[in-house]
Amino acid sequence: MTYRVTLIPGDGTGPELTEATRRVLEATSVEFDWDVQHAGTDVMEQNGGNPLPEHVLDSIRANGTALKGPITTPIGGGFRSVNVTLRQVLGLYANLRPGRSIKGLQTRYEDVDLVIVRENTEDLYAGIEHMVGRDAAESIKIITREASERIARFAFEYAVANGRHKVTAVHKANIMKLSDGLFLESCRTVAADYDGRIEFEDRIVDNMCMQLVQKPELYDVLVLPNLYGDIVSDLVAGMVGGLGVAPGANIGLDAAVFEPVHGSAPKYAGLDKANPTAMILSGALMLRHLGYPTEAQRVEDAVRDVIAAGVATTYDLGGPAGTAAFADAIVARLEN
Numbered sequence: 001m002t003y004r005v006t007l008i009p010g011d012g013t014g015p016e017l018t019e020a021t022r023r024v025l026e027a028t029s030v031e032f033d034w035d036v037q038h039a040g041t042d043v044m045e046q047n048g049g050n051p052l053p054e055h056v057l058d059s060i061r062a063n064g065t066a067l068k069g070p071i072t073t074p075i076g077g078g079f080r081s082v083n084v085t086l087r088q089v090l091g092l093y094a095n096l097r098p099g100r101s102i103k104g105l106q107t108r109y110e111d112v113d114l115v116i117v118r119e120n121t122e123d124l125y126a127g128i129e130h131m132v133g134r135d136a137a138e139s140i141k142i143i144t145r146e147a148s149e150r151i152a153r154f155a156f157e158y159a160v161a162n163g164r165h166k167v168t169a170v171h172k173a174n175i176m177k178l179s180d181g182l183f184l185e186s187c188r189t190v191a192a193d194y195d196g197r198i199e200f201e202d203r204i205v206d207n208m209c210m211q212l213v214q215k216p217e218l219y220d221v222l223v224l225p226n227l228y229g230d231i232v233s234d235l236v237a238g239m240v241g242g243l244g245v246a247p248g249a250n251i252g253l254d255a256a257v258f259e260p261v262h263g264s265a266p267k268y269a270g271l272d273k274a275n276p277t278a279m280i281l282s283g284a285l286m287l288r289h290l291g292y293p294t295e296a297q298r299v300e301d302a303v304r305d306v307i308a309a310g311v312a313t314t315y316d317l318g319g320p321a322g323t324a325a326f327a328d329a330i331v332a333r334l335e336n
């Protein structure tokens with residue numbers, strides 16, 4: 001079977017990272033028919049000033065799956081983030097960010113194996129803000145039962161499908177008794193359906209951060225509202241080696257977009273310097289999503305082996321190789 005997947009190269013270092021990932025995925029036995037689509041500032045002029053043309057969205061809707069390189073969001077003025085718009089327009093309500101230690105990578109922690117499930121559509125990111133007079137501003141935090149139960153169910157279903165044993169809901173319900181209280185109550189409601197199969201507990205977000213840096217081995221899958229999810233997932237990314245190795249996925253009912261956590265790192269654009277690991281591991285998440293866990297594991301193992309060998313890695317991992325040579329080494333592992 002051949003999978004038609006939308007491929008968005010992005011900008012900055014995006015095109016070289018996507019190319020490296022495409023080559024690695026093609027070295028597995030899975031066959032892809034790439035539907036290449038461009039988005040971002042580079043295509044605005046041809047599209048009446050629109051950085052996210054409708055045909056890009058149509059392609060993702062039709063194919064159901066996209067692999068996406070990072071896209072630059074100019075600061076101030078300009079356009080709304082293509083990345084945020086994509087998630088909202090396509091209803092990609094779950095942001096999945098696994099954080100797993102990689103052997104051979106120098107970090108303060110060993111054997112971290114956590115999965116962050118972040119709600120992607122509401123909370124303070126609903127963007128409802130206004131000034132109250134000249135000297136005060138209000139941001140409105142939206143938490144609904146529907147979105148909270150949906151993300152909690154996603155976390156439990158992920159745990160079941162991936163052999164994980166526990167889900168921890170993270171909140172600040174002691175202070176925000178209504179909004180975070182509703183998030184926690186929704187998680188408890190959903191947890192009851194998995195009683196006896198998946199353990200459930202909750203933690204207040206500040207305590208969670210302390211516990212993660214002191215004893216990460218106590219935790220497994222974490223489910224969080226949007227803002228805490230944003231912060232805690234970067235904390236976990238830092239524990240396992242930083243942005244260059246942190247993969248991600250945005251998943252909805254009808255479509256899923258796989259992309260690294262990091263941005264377009266424009267200062268390295270075109271220099272064959274950026275680390276392709278995060279993007280390649282995002283590709284492995286896509287393989288799992290498409291129903292190829294064995295191939296996904298092979299890609300993850302090949303990435304880990306090349307990093308552990310330490311001779312074909314990029315500058316940020318202390319190695320001498322460029323993006324393409326790093327990918328070549330992973331391809332060679334897969335082909336042997």
Ligand code: NAD
Nearest residue numbers: 070071072073074083243244261262263264265274275316
């Ligand atoms: P960034 O992630 O691009 O870079 C932060 C730091 O990490 C830089 O020092 C960079 O050199 C380094 N880095 C990032 N990826 C790397 C890699 N693969 N290999 C080696 N080093 C890497 O973050 P930023 O500078 O804040 O953002 C740049 C642009 O990317 C901004 O316009 C931002 O809006 C956009 N962005 C896009 C996405 C996305 O497409 N999903 C996500 C985050 C940021």
